[in-house]
Amino acid sequence: MKKLTLLLGVLVLALGLLAAGCGGGKKAEKGQDPVLTKDELIVGTEPSFAPFEFPKENSKELTGFDMELIEALAKDMGYKKCTIKNMGFDALIPAVNNDNLDVAVSGFTITEERKKQVLFSQPYYKSGLALVVRKENADIRSIDDLGGKKIAVQIGTTGAMYAEKLKSKGAEVKTFNTSDLACMELKNKGVDAVISDRPVLQYFLAQGGNAYAKMVGKALSAEDYGIVISKKHPELQKALDKSLDNLKQNGTYDKLYEKWFGEKPAK
Ligand code: GLN
Numbered sequence: 001m002k003k004l005t006l007l008l009g010v011l012v013l014a015l016g017l018l019a020a021g022c023g024g025g026k027k028a029e030k031g032q033d034p035v036l037t038k039d040e041l042i043v044g045t046e047p048s049f050a051p052f053e054f055p056k057e058n059s060k061e062l063t064g065f066d067m068e069l070i071e072a073l074a075k076d077m078g079y080k081k082c083t084i085k086n087m088g089f090d091a092l093i094p095a096v097n098n099d100n101l102d103v104a105v106s107g108f109t110i111t112e113e114r115k116k117q118v119l120f121s122q123p124y125y126k127s128g129l130a131l132v133v134r135k136e137n138a139d140i141r142s143i144d145d146l147g148g149k150k151i152a153v154q155i156g157t158t159g160a161m162y163a164e165k166l167k168s169k170g171a172e173v174k175t176f177n178t179s180d181l182a183c184m185e186l187k188n189k190g191v192d193a194v195i196s197d198r199p200v201l202q203y204f205l206a207q208g209g210n211a212y213a214k215m216v217g218k219a220l221s222a223e224d225y226g227i228v229i230s231k232k233h234p235e236l237q238k239a240l241d242k243s244l245d246n247l248k249q250n251g252t253y254d255k256l257y258e259k260w261f262g263e264k265p266a267k
Pocket residue numbers: 046049089106107108109110154156157158159179197
């Protein structure tokens with residue numbers, strides 16, 4: 001009898017090991033999208049968008065609200081590893097659709113136009129566009145003063161789309177690969193104004209940009225950020241939304257929000 005128990009014990013142990021080896025950290029359910037059962041979540045971002053995604057000082061490692069949020073989400077979803085890949089902002093949606101990335105997290109505004117191409121998670125941050133000019137500029141006080149002026153924007157962004165509409169009022173639009181480069185052009189007097197996301201411009205001003213730049217006028221838009229997912233993976237969208245709910249309930253989301261924005265998220 002003792003022998004039999006021992007034998008059974010060994011068998012159970014062996015089966016357990018086998019299951020762990022096959023299934024990774026998670027248990028695959030029949031018919032489930034394999035993207036949910038692999039060990040590693042591959043995330044794409046354009047990392048010059050502080051405080052959402054940017055390199056740590058003297059390091060290639062990325063940090064920011066988006067980066068810490070997706071790390072926490074990946075963990076909650078059961079992935080063992082969350083790998084971040086850098087690429088141009090306008091390359092992110094194509095890479096998600098080619099399955100080169102599982103998701104893109106890069107301060108993406110949820111727009112109707114993008115929804116034709118990809119799925120979005122539930123909104124995770126309330127944002128909007130704003131206008132920045134040089135400190136000494138006294139004639140641009142709002143968006144209505146941009147006729148005949150030069151505006152810098154980041155390629156493929158909602159700021160670029162907004163500026164496009166101002167062309168009919170005689171504005172000239174210069175496009176840059178990153179928001180940082182657009183602000184640099186303002187410093188170098190190559191443009192009169194920058195249109196970009198308000199929290200990113202606020203962070204840029206607080207980090208020293210206010211030596212030569214200031215924000216003017218009201219917020220230009222109200223936008224929600226979402227995580228980008230391919231239309232091929234609706235189950236991944238559901239799983240992300242569920243984990244976002246979990247992080248909102250267990251306090252992780254609020255903790256990250258307060259860490260990066262110095263205030264509690266608006267309810
Ligand atoms: N929120 C803006 C957009 O989605 C800008 C994002 C970014 O530059 N990373 O277009």
